[in-house]
Amino acid sequence: MKKKSLVIFLVLAISLAACGGGAEPILSVDDQVMTAVAATATAQAEFDNAVDNAVAATVVAMPPTPTPGSTVDYYELSEEELATLIDEAVEEAVVATEASSTATMQATSDGTMTSEEVYETAEYIYDAEAAIYYADELIAAYYDLYGAYAEDMLYLLTAVEEDLDALIYALEEVEDLLVQGAEVATAAIEQLNEAATSITTHIAESQADRDQFLEQVKSNLQDRENTFANMVPNEIAGDRNGTLTQLHDYLDAVKTSFGDRKIDKNEMFQIAQLGANAQASILANGGPQLQRFGGSIDGLTRQISRGEWPQAGRDLGGFEASIPSRPTFR
Numbered sequence: 499m500k501k502k503s504l505v506i507f508l509v510l511a512i513s514l515a516a517c518g519g520g521a522e523p524i525l526s527v528d529d530q531v532m533t534a535v536a537a538t539a540t541a542q543a544e545f546d547n548a549v550d551n552a553v554a555a556t557v558v559a560m561p562p563t564p565t566p567g568s569t570v571d572y573y574e575l576s577e578e579e580l581a582t583l584i585d586e587a588v589e590e591a592v593v594a595t596e597a598s599s600t601a602t603m604q605a606t607s608d609g610t611m612t613s614e615e616v617y618e619t620a621e622y623i624y625d626a627e628a629a630i631y632y633a634d635e636l637i638a639a640y641y642d643l644y645g646a647y648a649e650d651m652l653y654l655l656t657a658v659e660e661d662l663d664a665l666i667y668a669l670e671e672v673e674d675l676l677v678q679g680a681e682v683a684t685a686a687i688e689q690l691n692e693a694a695t696s697i698t699t700h701i702a703e704s705q706a707d708r709d710q711f712l713e714q715v716k717s718n719l720q721d722r723e724n725t726f727a728n729m730v731p732n733e734i735a736g737d738r739n740g741t742l743t744q745l746h747d748y749l750d751a752v753k754t755s756f757g758d759r760k761i762d763k764n765e766m767f768q769i770a771q772l773g774a775n776a777q778a779s780i781l782a783n784g785g786p787q788l789q790r791f792g793g794s795i796d797g798l799t800r801q802i803s804r805g806e807w808p809q810a811g812r813d814l815g816g817f818e819a820s821i822p823s824r825p826t827f828r
Contacts, residue, residue, distance in 0.1 A: 572639040578807025581715040590627035598622035602694040611683040627650035646762035661704030726803035728768035739825040741779040746824040748772040
């Protein structure tokens with residue numbers, strides 16, 4: 499009804515203008531209606547644009563979500579190096595999360611939140627989330643590479659991961675309110691404060707898990723080295739050819755295990771046992787030419803048992819190139 503009235507009004511106005519200004523050409527009724535419709539469309543578009551601008555003015559421009567820095571090649575890290583990186587990343591995530599909690603509490607301390615406070619608090623939230631996602635990525639790499647070998651560490655790593663999940667949940671609760679703008683954030687001051695308090699609580703509760711993780715990894719690595727590097731031989735060759743065969747059996751076992759760039763506990767036991775047998779056979783009947791390979795086997799077994807797989811993989815090439823060929827039995 500309003501549009502129809504506006505059209506009629508415009509038609510009358512055009513008609514009166516045409517009558518009053520004798521020199522102006524008189525438009526046909528069709529032309530007058532078309533002109534009125536065009537004017538109506540223009541007015542409507544201007545009105546819609548004004549409404550859009552008013553709505554946009556109430557929405558706070560949020561900072562871009564940061565992404566974690568470039569990551570390393572996990573396959574080039576030993577288990578201890580990756581665990582150290584996880585420990586550092588989790589600590590950085592905790593520091594960033596603490597900063598976001600403090601920023602939230604400071605912004606809400608006067609009972610209101612301005613658009614600038616919403617923006618600045620969101621920056622802290624996004625930084626904390628990015629730090630946690632990076633720590634989660636490192637933890638996933640540890641599961642993938644060492645999960646089948648370092649089973650005794652998984653319970654503690656899972657606890658750390660659950661702590662990070664709790665922090666992410668609390669951060670996302672704050673983020674969901676901030677992205678709706680200053681007005682919504684101000685109305686939800688109590689909820690924001692509760693989320694910030696929850697973040698602080700989760701950080702305190704996670705401290706014990708974080709404190710244990712790296713030290714436990716180092717302790718377990720030492721225990722594994724002691725176990726696998728001191729295996730008792732269960733088969734000693736009777737001659738030099740038999741000793742060379744055992745050397746190649748050890749080499750083949752290591753190469754096969756490294757085929758997927760991972761080693762599980764069964765493979766580790768096999769490697770350690772074959773290594774112990776070859777070392778004992780070298781001492782028994784290897785002769786001067788083979789004696790040095792006993793030390794090479796010991797070094798490789800220790801590296802593998804400690805999760806120093808990248809270095810062991812590199813040393814393996816030199817070991818393979820230096821040992822005599824496998825005997826051919828006829």
